[in-house]
Amino acid sequence: KGKSKIYWVCSSCGHSDGQWWGTCRACNSVGTIKQFSEGENGGGKTSGFEVSENVARSWLSQRSTDAVPLRLTDVNRGINQLDWRIPLAGLLGTEVARVLGGGLVPGSLVLFGGDPGVGKSTLLLQIAAMIAEGRDFGQPAPVVYVSGEESIEQIGNRADRMSIGTEELYLYSSTDIEDILEKVQLLSPRAIIVDSIQTVYLRGVTGSAGGLLQVKECTSALLRFAKETNIPVLLIGHVTKSGDIAGPRVLEHIVDTVLYMEGEKYSSHRLLRSLKNRFGTTDELGVFEMSQSGLQAVSNPSEMFLSEEHLDAEFLAGLAVAAIMDGSRTFLIEIQALCVAGSSISRQVNGVRANRADMIISVLTKQAGLKLQENGIFLNVVSGVTLTETAGDLAIAAAICSSFLEFPIPNSMAFIGEIGLGGELRMVPRMEKRIITVAKMGYKKCVIPKSAEKSLSALDLGEMKILGCKNLKEMINSVF
């Protein structure tokens, strides 16, 4: 028996190397290189990688001999599968479909990532039931929910709690990929769900379930299955602490679409974002609420970040509302400011970028003549969102003015605009969309940069008045 060969694999990108390096030479990650040795998998003769490739190939024939290159003009564009998507019915469905780029593409492999407990299994069980029912788009058809995490009784109980009783929904508990795909294929399902990538394994591949090679090979096998059968595969993946989906980046490269589910611990809202999508844009956002009976689409998400005090009280000092965009959606968020004269703490911000807040405070002091120097200033964005857009500048400034002057802003007023170093107000992208949302939400007045006023004059804003201001001084004079 010869000397066993040793090699190093990056746990971030899967790059393998004959010698150890401090950083991965493929993806530059630090400290991700792990040692593997030949025969680690029960004394096999070849390296882990070679074994795994062979096994992964063998279980679903590649049929490479059948396929030949086709002339472009002979390819029937009419059956281009990208044109046809499985629609997802109902409120929850349209929300998910939008994030997917218009529905589920047959033969696609979609990864749903997120922290443990965020609600991935819940969402996928609901999606599975929805696809199986086939409401609005034809007959019911089988959908298989495969779980390696829970027993079918546990999933059944959860389905009961969510009042899911779909005839065509099949549950299967297994962790062996070959077994799963063989059984699943017998049903010719409309879609399959695999919960989760960390629990499944491929026989003959090095390492335990959830390990780098297993994750990589299982995902590749699922992708081949999806492409060959045209059955879409929805795959769940837990996120590691570092925030990478399922640890290895390779997973993200293999799949067609990566969706990411996030939520605050103490809030029932859940957001679904697309990080990668071979079939559509990645800037859509789905908004859900976790309830006793599963997830529900939030039909009017624009106001979900506003506090109840704000909606109730007509006037509150130190509060201002901004219209920010996330994906194609407009959200109204509430900014709270507190100015305390002679405070020992000079500044504390939460939900606002600190350097942006510093700049706005400096501009207010220098260009608008507010004597903020001797004040401790606290800024907070309600309900844990982080404001990254400059469109919120004007609302931040207005909230600070309101607290400093002890002059409340009516809760029927909103602010949109960026602030320049000279105190001038600047336009931000997609003014129209923001303004229309603000008007729809029943606001009476919206303060915007003067330069944006003209282009918005043709809009039908109902009762809402637009107040165009050139600079901060003008804004202060007209609002306070």
Ligand code: TYD
């Ligand atoms: P789950 O889907 O199991 O999360 P994941 O698969 O991402 O780990 O959901 C976990 C949480 O959701 C759990 O703490 C209970 C809660 N939940 C509800 O609030 N309502 C429900 O109807 C269900 C099924 C779960």
Ligand code: MG
């Ligand atoms: Mg789960």
